[in-house]
Ligand code: SF4
């Protein structure tokens with residue numbers, strides 16, 4: 155099979171930590187769940203519908219979506235509403251959050267699954283269910299249904315099931331796709347019913363073994379999903395939408411990317427009537443004793459999950475939420491799992507490899523890895539000099555914030571965060 | 587900085603500027619030892635003085651700018667590179683003053699590491715050539731040939747130039763007939779190779795190349811042991827510490843030109859220049875691997891590097907052929923250091939024009 159990949163730049167020499175999940179473990183219920191009403195920066199807050207001291211059931215609605223940028227939020231545990239407070243999430247977005255203390259028995263959640271129930275439902279019914287159960291696109295935090303249904307007006311578009319995980323650690327999507335292939339594929343069929351893509355591509359890492367591939371192929375054949383398996387080069391940032399579109403040779407507006415974990419939650423909402431209160435999280439990194447993929451309740455403190463994986467073997471240098479390239483550092487061990495959390499990585503110093511910042515020596519390594527073909531060292535210099543206009547002229551806006559440049563920079567200049575800050579400042583200025 | 591205020595990405599490549607510089611310096615260590623073996627332990631002082639002066643100067647500059655920069659290793663590397671260009675028996679004040687000049691004037695005055703528009707070590711070398719031309723061209727014979735230290739001699743390159751041309755001999759034979767000293771080792775090995783290997787191919791290796799390759803000849807400290815330089819540069823290339831395109835293009839272009847047009851030495855005709863002799867002399871290899879691809883002063887991007895290496899190769903050849911100075915490679919690189927930015931600008935505007943042309947067509 156032809157292996158696709160983008161041409162210019164990227165990092166393909168990275169050592170991948172070996173890990174294969176045998177199963178997905180259920181994490182314990184947390185004693186307190188902190189449920190954030192906003193799923194990501196740039197998104198809206200849902201409106202709380204419970205009051206302090208209310209008794210809530212597992213899966214009960216806590217906050218209602220206010221539009222396309224927020225989703226319904228449900229209580230992940232049965233209990234009492236202890237606090238409704240403002241939290242400051244690292245990664246610079248604030249949000250109102252509801253704290254529930256575990257109390258009372260918990261009901262068996264959801265109906266008995268009926269695998270083909272969705273076949274009898276029309277698009278509107280599916281949409282209603284997905285919205286009601288607060289299903290989001292796990293990669294961005296925006297509600298899944300409106301985004302998908304927007305694509306259905308297009309004549310031609312490609313739905314991409316993105317199973318690529320290219321950094322050395324992340325394993326959630328891969329594990330879900332391997333261990334729950336049928337559910338993911340059914341979820342994909344449901345998504346296809348909503349949005350009517352002209353074709354479906356399943357993006358797989360070229361490093362999958364032939365055995366795994368043939369198993370996946372069998373599964374696809376057995377469920378009559380008209381999807382094509384496509385191998386992609388193991389190269390950062392191949393999983394970025396722009397790079398996927400580039401590698402496939404299509405316009406990036408004509409693709410919609412969805413990942414297995416979003417599809418699982420869509421599938422559970424439709425087939426089992428279950429709200430999105432669980433999240434699949436990989437807990438790993440060099441400082442974790444027993445790395446594992448856990449099914450955790452939303453709102454669980456990350457410290458609890460790390461505890462369940464045996465705790466730390468050594469002092470972690472950073473704890474990163476999600477991808478080490480584009481994710482963010484966790485402010486403390488109390489910060490909670492949200493609808494976009496897919497990995498908790500406790501990295502040792504020898505993995506992070508920090509070093510004091512030095513002046514740029516123009517080694518142009520950053521230029522060599524930049525997938526957008528930019529010269530990060532020039533951008534950096536221009537931004538330092540305050541010449542944002544010139545930086546834009548040489549392509550600041552084409553930067554996809556993949557982090558490859560700052561990974562490779564031997565002078566440890568925080569290139570990508572400097573670009574992000576400059577882009578944001580420029581945007582703010584444009585609005586005023 | 588608190589650990590929770592870190593910036594993405596949270597993992598980095600193994601390379602840090604300090605590490606690469608130290609590794610690069612490390613690959614020069616065998617060269618230091620080899621030169622001590624060749625010319626006696628006193629040569630170690632040349633290395634030492636050069637390195638210590640540049641470190642000391644860097645420390646003084648650090649104290650003034652309140653930025654401690656010795657740890658990044660760049661001062662040590664500059665010192666080593668500078669010493670490599672010095673002849674073995676140089677009076678010690680020359681490397682000392684040149685190193686101080688390199689760090690103080692060329693590096694620090696322009697804002698320190700990353701802002702220097704010339705390779706400090708090379709500028710220091712040029713400074714020495716200009717101020718003490720005589721001392722910089724006085725070489726000594728290695729002790730393997732003579733048995734004692736410090737017998738002065740001219741380098742093979744200038745020696746052969748002084749021979750009257752027109753002889754019908756290849757360079758090596760000319761050298762030999764003029765009774766240029768060879769080591770016993772060379773004579774043995776060459777004989778062995780000729781008996782066992784080259785005779786089977788119906789050719790003969792003239793005596794002298796083994797000496798050149800191992801550095802058994804008068805020459806600067808760093809050009810002495812080619813084998814050691816090549817091992818070091820293989821290290822650098824495989825760890826991707828230098829931009830490989832520059833030295834490879836430079837050496838290819840240089841060799842091709844030498845082969846085609848010769849270097850004006852006896853026994854060289856059109857299409858039969860002596861490439862080995864040209865590469866083994868005048869420190870071209872050392873300059874190509876350790877000086878030319880220095881990051882700060884070389885351009886970025888594959889095409890730019892290719893053009894840069896190409897012009898360097900041509901310049902090296904021109905200097906070798908007509909300027910008749912062994913340090914031609916040093917001047918060639920310095921010139922390109924200065925021209926580098928304009929070269930990049932020129933290529934950029936060409937690229938822009940091409941892409942605009944393409945867009946206009948569409
Ligand atoms: S990788 Fe870092 S040091 Fe090298 S050119 Fe880019 S910004 Fe400068």
Ligand code: SF4
Pocket residue numbers: 523524525526527528530552553554555556557558559560569570573
């Ligand atoms: S973050 Fe931007 S500048 Fe850096 S490599 Fe990625 S696209 Fe290029």
